[in-house]
Structures are given as structure tokens and as C-alpha cells.
Amino acid sequence: MNDSEQAPLISDEGEVGFVEYQDFVSKEPFQFVSGGSIPELTLRYETYGHLSAAKDNAILICHALSGDHHCAGVHGIEERKQGWWNFMVGPGKPIDTTRYFVICSNVLGGCQGSTGPGSINPATGRPYNLDFPKLTVQDMVKAQSLLIDSFGIDRLHAVIGGSMGGMQTLQWAIDFPQRVGRYIALACGARHTAQAIAFNDTGRQAIISDPEWKGGNYDPQEGPAQGLAVARMMAHITYLSDVGMESKFGRKRRSGDQSREHFEVEFEVESYLRYQGASFVTRFDANTYLYLTKALDRFDLHSPESLDVTLQAVTAPGLVVGFTSDWLYPPQGNREVVEALLRLGKDATYAELAMDFGHDSFLLRAPQLYELMHRFLSR
Amino acid sequence: MKAIDKKRQADFQIIAHWVNEGDRVLDLGCGRGVLLEYLKQKKSIYGVGVDIDLDKILSCVKRGVPAYQGDIRAMLATFPENAFDRVIFSRTVEQLEDPDAVLAEGLRVGRRVAVGFVNKAFWLNRLNIFLKGRRTVNEVYPKPWYESLPANPFSVAEFEDYCDARRIVIENRVFLSGDWRSECSRFPNLMAGYAIYDLASID
Secondary structure (H helix, E strand, O other): OOOOOOOOOOOOOOOOOEEEEEEEEEEEEEEOOOOHHHOOEEEEEEOOOOOOOOOOOOEEEEEEOOOOOOOEEEOOOOOOOOOOOOOOOOOOOOEEOOOOOOEEEOOOOOOOOOOOOOOOOOOOOEHHHHOOOOOOOOHHHHHHHHHHHHOOOOEEEEEEEEHHHHHHHHOOOOOOOOEEEEEEEEOOOOEEEEEHHHHHHHHHHHHHOOOHHHHHHHOOOOOOOOHHHHHHHHHHHHHHHHHHHHHOOOOEEEEOOOOOOOOOOOHHHHHHHHHHHHHHHHOOHHHHHHHHHHHHHEEEEEOOOHHHHHHOOOOOEEEEEEEOOOOOOOOOHHHHHHHHHHHHHOEEEEEEEEOOHHHHHHHOOOHHHHHHHHHHOOO | OOHHHHHHOHHHHHHHHHOOOEEEEEOOOOOOOOOHHHHHHHHHOEEEEEEHHHHHHHHHHHHHEEEEEEEEHHHHHHOOOEEEEEEEEEEEEHHHOOOOHHHHHHHEEEEEEEEEEOOOOOOOHHHHHHHHHOOOOOOOOOOHHHHHHHHOOOOHHHHHHHHHHHHEEEEEEEEEEOOOEEEEOOHHHHHOEEEEEEOOOOO
8 A cells, every 4th residue: 555645736636535434234145156145244435525316426446455445535633644545536636526426335354344254243243254255356346236226326437446446346347237337447457367376375374374363263352463464564565566665665774773683673674564564453354364365366257268258248448557567466467358358349448557666556646547547537 | 620630640531431330440559549539430430449658548548449558469469360340550560560470460350451651662752862862851750860760661662562472462552642632543652652551361
């Protein structure tokens, strides 16, 4: 995630300002694609802007693995950090809240208020933990569709997301073609590469091999903090790029003091990653991390038949954006999706942004990304 | 329309004439998507543009033209035979790295291929080199050599030789005079400023 300063790029941009989350509760049993069900579910979400009388101006934003429903504005005057996509969402911004009604929900299986492995199973009165059904990107999207139903929205003006959010976006276009007006998928792909799976599994092993994980049945107040922090540190490296890290940290040292212990924090990059790891464990649940990464690894639009067969269902015009320095979800994986869509005669556009900051480039302010999003949404 | 745009779009009408209603059209080196937008309006085609430059893709997005940012050759390789009814190279071939291979790919992926190019052997180009020892600078190519993209221009005669050598079938050919507007019927290698070919594979 990018925590950088977000000064307005265009002077007539406004802010969504103070926002509050809401909870959508469905008391109907929810069936998972891979089998299993839960008796009810909650999705935590935020909205910005106003739903038109015709209910035709809604945009759904899908968040990435470690993101949440809070993508714009602030929750209170004390909160220094704005929503994760604040520069993109707001009055006069590409996702213009004076025109669109924007919905962003915490994903099913998440740990920021939506039902996930850490939620209480009404049947037992205890957290689901590993009894939570196997989760897929299709399940995430299906749960979101219930939330969209609750607004009485038949068709979304657009579905937009990056990374895991990009995969959800593609899944939306496949599973609910009649409900998607257009879609924008950023820094994603049709499936994980072996390398992406390898990194995810190393992260999962860091969690599982932490004795505090306790087979998934840890006390919610404790848990495998070390394992989760290491998983996050390593994953965070995959979100950056060598050039980006070099320019941000280089070999900068924490301080001039040479008398410290040999393996204490010495370099800035170590300090940064340890901070990322330590702060992640305060807001993220280890079992959710296992479930979400596994859902991503299993996501595969080439299956069961082929990419072209899977994408045949898509009817909406789409924009897919790859980033040159993204080595986690490399440009060719993004490109491949559009190539298949074009083979099928679909309306699809592929753009590739030359940005230095790796996978997380889509979370950075860039005039070109601004232009692309703005033009595609308003065409 | 400005005079320069008129000249830039010299081959639009002719290509539009060759394109059938509802065709699947691939425009290689599509620039800002103006030709595809034109064909969409005239012939309700399904069109896709390819360009390497993001700025051009941005313009295509604005026009509502599906576009693919990337390398032409790599992109063509991902399509099966005859995936498109028409593949267009409008002032693109002279900038390709391996024109022979890319044209062959174009002919594989498209049932018909349109190639529009500036005739290097046009009398004015000859005269400029012969008398001034300098290349022609005009409104479409206003920049001096050191501010231009690398280009590999060729003549009508050279293109005919190429089609002959590769046994490419020339279904139609149209030559425009120096103004890129009026048709030129005689001595095209000398008198044509612009040439447009309609090609097909031998089979």
C-alpha cells in the first residue's frame, strides 16, 4: 500500500471528507462454490456520492488483498491516513463522486468487518477459523452481488479494481455480464504465475509454522504475529520493484550509530519492512491471510477449459492496465486477458503504464492513469 | 477538417470502400484511432487498434475505439488464421522493424490486408534529392531527419517487386497524386505521391 502524500493534481478536485462504514447483513445461507456454506453473512462497506433515481450511476470498487472497504475520505478528524484510493475517488477525480455513486466493500473472508474465518460461527458460538469454507474469487463476487441487490441496483455503471480487486473485476464481468456496464482491471491477470504462488505459499508457511498459530485456533487477541509479520514483509517486497526500492531506500542507514547489535535494524529498508510487518498484524487476521492468498492462487480463468471459453461470457467493454515494473502480476499476464477478449471479438483495451514502483504502481498518483480512468469511465 | 488532417487521412475513403459492412478490422499502428472511428461510423465494423504509444491509446479510449498497447508482431502472433476480415497498415510498414515478417503475419491473421504508404520514388522526392540533395519536408512530414522516427521508406515499384517475390495477390491498387487526393492513373512509380494496396494470400 502506498502511504505517500496525496496533493491534489487538479485544483478543482474536492474530497469526499468524513465517511462512515455500514454493514450489510444477509440472513440467508450462503453457498460457497467449492462446497460448504455459512448461515448468514455480513459485508462491511462504504459509499460515496449519491445513487441516482434510475439507480444507473453506481460504481463498485474491489480492493486488493490487504485493502479494505475504506477507499476514500477519513473516518474522523483524528485520522491522518485517507482511504487507500483517495486520490482516485472524490469530487472532480477520475471516479467522480459528483457523478457516480461509489460502493466499496470489505471482501467475503476478510477481517475488517465482513464475515471471514475470524467471525463467530452462529452454530458453535466460536470463531470459524479453519471451519470457514474454502474461499474463491467467485464467492467474493457472489457476496458483493447480494450487497448490490440490497441497493436495488440491477446494473453497475462500472466495476473497478486492482490486483486481487482486478481479479474480482474480471470475475464480475464473467459471472454477471448483464450487471456490468464496463470494467477496469488493473495490475492483475488470468491466473497466478508459479512465482506468485511460490511467494504466497512461503508467506502461508511463515504463518503456519508460527507455534502461536495453533492449527488456526489461536486466541483472537494473540495469534501468529511473528509469522504474519514475516509473510507481510515478504509479500510487500513483491509489491515493489528493485528500482523503486533503490530510489526510496538505497543503502541508507537508520542512523550513524555503529555500536548496535549485529542483527538489529541497520538499513532503512529493514526498518520500513519491519514496520510494515508489525503494523499489518494489528489490523489483519492470519487465517484471513491464508484464505485470501489461497483464493488468489486457485483463481484461474484458463480453467476448466480455456481462457477464451471462460471469457466468452463477457459482454461489457473493458480496460485492462498493466504496469511495466510489476513483476508479481507482470504485463504479459494482463495483456493475455485482452488478447483473449480481442480474439473473441469483445470490446477491450489494453494499456501499459511505464511506472517504476512495481505492482503497487496502481496505488500511486500518475497523470496517465488519471487520464485513462477518467476517459474510459466517461466515454 | 484541417488541410493537414485531410492529407493524413488520404487513404480513409479508399480503405472504407474496401471494407465490408460489419467487418472485423485490425488497424496496426492505429495512432489516435481516427480511421477506426471513421470505419465504425461508415460500415459499423468491429475494430481494434494497435499502437506502441500510450498517448495514442488514450486518444483511442476517448474515441471509444478498442485499442491494444504493444508490439504489433507479438500481438499478431496471439491470433489464429483469418481472425480478422481486414488488417490495415496505414503509413505503418515503413516503420516496422521486420516488414517482411509482419506483413506475412498480417496476411495470416487477416483475410485481406490494406497497405497505404508514401511513394518514395514520387518525382518531387527524386527532384529534392537530385537537385537539393535533401529529403522532402512537407506538412505531413514537417520534421527534419534528426527529429523523426527511424523510417524505411520504399517506392511503388519496390512494393510491387516485394508482392511478386512473396507471391502476394494484389486485388486492388489505388494511386494518389502529390496532393494525396486526386487519383493518379499513369506512371505511378513516378507520379503517385501515395499508394494504397489491397492484398490477399495466394490460397
